[in-house]
Amino acid sequence: MSELHTVNKSPFEKSSFDSCMAHVLEGSAVLLYEDGVYAATKGTAAAAKVAAAGGVKFYVLGPDLKARGLSEERLTDGVEVVDYAGFVDLAAEYGKVVSWV
């Protein structure tokens, strides 16, 4: 069953993002929201991990990105922006949601 993994922690403060990345399987997706959006920005230690994850889709929650003053130009290539409705769509599309709180 493919999964939607969600990460809401900064990858620089907590291990949630790293732990998620260590357990995400091909065909699944990762949604970064709240402070998790920092993991979606390029030029960071997290960006290399995003780039290295083959067969995994990455999404970032637009409202959380904007709130933190991050423009979409700052995003790592391949990361797609969604709104809350898009978050809901992803949760419905994938077989279950795994929250790395």
Place this chain on the structure above:
Amino acid sequence: MKFAIQVNEGPYQHQASDSAYHFTKAALEKGHEIFRVFFYHDGVGNSTRLTTPPQDDRNIVERWAALAEQYDLDMVVCVAAAQRRGIVDDGEAERNGKDATNIHPKFRISGLGQLIEAAIQSERLVVFGD
């Protein structure tokens, strides 16, 4: 699709309750069913009607309550977590000899079985926490 929502954090301290609210609202607006929103851990703090945020800030408790009113949402506060943290309804006040209540009427206090039931009955469980 039928969703169950678990909220692990209280209002204001952490964004979890805000995110849960926006997700729940978006799901309802898209025509999905929210079987239940279950408040656990410090999340029980989302249910106190005594909250008084500054006027230029969002009122998280009232916002949940308004959503519940509009969509007939079942919002359940875990009894064990609530007792620890002083969230009280009439029944709990009487049982435990408390001189006040603070729960908002749109929320109800019940057992953890309600979380399990929600997970069984729903097609997706989405957890918001810190």
Place this chain on the structure above:
Amino acid sequence: MSEEIKKFLYLNRRAPYGSIYAWEALEVVLIGAAFDQDVSLAFLDDGVYQIVKGQDTAGIDMKNFSPTYSALGDYEVTKLYVEKESLEERGLTVDDLMDLKWEDEDEDWAEKDSIILVSREELAKVIEGQDVVFSF
């Protein structure tokens, strides 16, 4: 109510006592056991500290809830997946963990290990195989 049995996984990633997540997660597991679902627990990251043996909370005036893990077998919660890499990163081995057992009714109450040591990769597959994942 005729319902299919769902595969429930409780994801434990936090250490005990520093916050209440571990204890309240355990309360959910105990209540949830009455619902006859196919239940597993996963201990990874700091969650492995929850089941370290020799916990003594007398000095911090908090309830030592670690004995409760030993009772899980009586609630037919018998699959406790522990991530090997998480132990290693913390300088721990299985010998540092409580000896958690369950009795197999079908095999004349033979005592069996509840702890299933798995690699990170194996745990990813365990997560993949679930219907519902609870996080605390």
